[in-house]
Amino acid sequence: CIFCKIAAKEIPAGIIHEDESCVAFLDVSPLAEGHVLVIPREHRVSPVDMSPAECGALFLSVPKLSRALIEVTGAEGFNVLLNSGRVSGQVVMHAHVHLIPRRSDDGLGYRWNAGEYPAGRDAEVLEAYRKVLADQR
Secondary structure, X not given: OXXXXXXXXXXXXXXXXXXXXXXXXXXXXXXOOOOEEEEEOOOOXXXXXXXXXXXXXXXXXXXXXXXXXXXXXXXXXXXXXOOOOHHHOOOOOOOOEEXXXXXXXXXXXXXXXXXXXXXXXXXXXXXXXXXXXXXXX
């Protein structure tokens, strides 16, 4: 895994932050200048494969990195994105969070095709979530 090799410093990367649980580095194929990836040190494909503590540790550095991203890039805002699975756009099968600087004129865009539930379906989905989550306790 290329990200495991970056975390182990077996291949070079523009590392901007690291601690015992994560490594943050510049994306080599950035959507915008200053695009950062944050990865867990341990190989995990997605949050589904992570314990709550591992997932929490991964996101602990996001506020600090976000503030640095704004200061370094002068971005007006940023996206925090985690793709899980190929269908969502995940290319490297090692969990990673994207911090993408954004400007009003950056041309990146984001397609958000909001819909609505058919009558009563939202209640069914809500109940299904509650049941699954109760069973996970």
